[in-house]
Amino acid sequence: MIEIRPQEGIVGEIKVPGDKSISHRAALLGSLSREGIEVENFSPGEDCASTLSCLRTMGCEVNRDAVSGKVSVKAPDGLKEPSDVLDAGNSGTTARLILGLISGIPNIFAVITGDESLKRRPMGRVAKPLVVMGAKIDGREFGEKLPLAVRGRKLTGGVHTLQVASAQVKTAILFAGLRAQGATTVIEPTLTRDHTEIMLEHLGIPIFRKGLKVTVYPASTLKGASWTIPGDFSAAAFWIVAAAITEKSELQIKKVNVNPTRTGLLRVLQRMGLDYNIEDEILSGGERMATITVRSSSLKGTKVMPEEIPSMIDELPVLAVAATQAEGTTEIRDAGELRVKESDRIHAMTEGLKRMGAQIEELQDGWIIKGKTKLSGARLKSFGDHRIAMALTVAGLAADDSVILEGESCVHISYPSFFEDLKALTARSQPKERVSS
Numbered sequence: 001m002i003e004i005r006p007q008e009g010i011v012g013e014i015k016v017p018g019d020k021s022i023s024h025r026a027a028l029l030g031s032l033s034r035e036g037i038e039v040e041n042f043s044p045g046e047d048c049a050s051t052l053s054c055l056r057t058m059g060c061e062v063n064r065d066a067v068s069g070k071v072s073v074k075a076p077d078g079l080k081e082p083s084d085v086l087d088a089g090n091s092g093t094t095a096r097l098i099l100g101l102i103s104g105i106p107n108i109f110a111v112i113t114g115d116e117s118l119k120r121r122p123m124g125r126v127a128k129p130l131v132v133m134g135a136k137i138d139g140r141e142f143g144e145k146l147p148l149a150v151r152g153r154k155l156t157g158g159v160h161t162l163q164v165a166s167a168q169v170k171t172a173i174l175f176a177g178l179r180a181q182g183a184t185t186v187i188e189p190t191l192t193r194d195h196t197e198i199m200l201e202h203l204g205i206p207i208f209r210k211g212l213k214v215t216v217y218p219a220s221t222l223k224g225a226s227w228t229i230p231g232d233f234s235a236a237a238f239w240i241v242a243a244a245i246t247e248k249s250e251l252q253i254k255k256v257n258v259n260p261t262r263t264g265l266l267r268v269l270q271r272m273g274l275d276y277n278i279e280d281e282i283l284s285g286g287e288r289m290a291t292i293t294v295r296s297s298s299l300k301g302t303k304v305m306p307e308e309i310p311s312m313i314d315e316l317p318v319l320a321v322a323a324t325q326a327e328g329t330t331e332i333r334d335a336g337e338l339r340v341k342e343s344d345r346i347h348a349m350t351e352g353l354k355r356m357g358a359q360i361e362e363l364q365d366g367w368i369i370k371g372k373t374k375l376s377g378a379r380l381k382s383f384g385d386h387r388i389a390m391a392l393t394v395a396g397l398a399a400d401d402s403v404i405l406e407g408e409s410c411v412h413i414s415y416p417s418f419f420e421d422l423k424a425l426t427a428r429s430q431p432k433e434r435v436s437s
């Protein structure tokens, strides 16, 4: 457990870890390349380590320099039948994207599993369209839950209209489409993160996009490439809210990904009154990377629109924290997907913030939060979920007494140095006077 002490402000500059979604995709696509893909600033989290370990089990050459964060992946003789069960750990992205990557390799046999949390999460949303393409997949609960067994077969493309807005499902189908016969098209209900599309374009794979529709053609091998992965906006989000809701903050977040399909949080916070600016934007591997500066802000409540949800799906827990510090009512709906993430994030945040005295109402698909509330210190649980641990830590920074957080080690999933970074960013600010009761 860890004690989080209230702070006057978040001051200085920071570089957050490499983007998790982009890191998974770069490593997985490296498996289609003889020369290999080499990236700097690969995500240091356990989720991406799970992807690398599964790739090794399938015969890929994976090299990782722990100091520089450089990772290279290549498969000189293509992906091989795994010599053991593929363990995706806590990572939904690993399990779902690998399903798409391998379903179309004729005769390959693989079993994919994960930890207790991942074994509870829905997999049918990926398995079903792959089965329609010709894949042979089965598993617990008629293919809905891990472990899943895959026997690779020849796939056929086609048009897939998704029921859920999910970049993981979209990517799994596009990856399968690279080995399928004919064109594979995905039509999304709302635009989700488009890192796969950007990376395939960057790697010279023919891909066509128009609005919510994306089409790939067969391309089972890629040429080599190298680039630097930008910082993870979902990691930056915790510091953006921390700086906004504490009184004397001025924070620069360097070289962070500002792909608009990820930065919905910034647009919603801007509407709420966030004092920020973005500068020094450049492209890296086709992705936008910039410096975001955030200052203490007077926030007011807002209504989050359904079409905004996918661009901030992982940031909703920390937006809930910001909403407790905003004047008026914030309404977040159409976010039922949060119930099937690493934990039930709607319930986890309701419980944590309620314990701190927030006025938060739990809805089936989101929250109604009334502010501004002075949060109090409390003993909180992470529910083993990295984003809950970091969001509640941010709430603790704006509280009037210490938060004791249990189960904080799960931050290793995406952001192993989170608490060290917190220490560095709060070293120059005064811990706030405790309010005696």
Ligand code: S3P
Residues within 6 Å of the ligand: 020, 021, 022, 024, 093, 165, 166, 167, 168, 169, 171, 193, 313, 314, 337
């Ligand atoms: C991700 C997509 C999102 C997100 C997850 C990473 C990705 O999941 O929540 O953290 O890398 O494609 P869904 O596709 O399930 O919405």
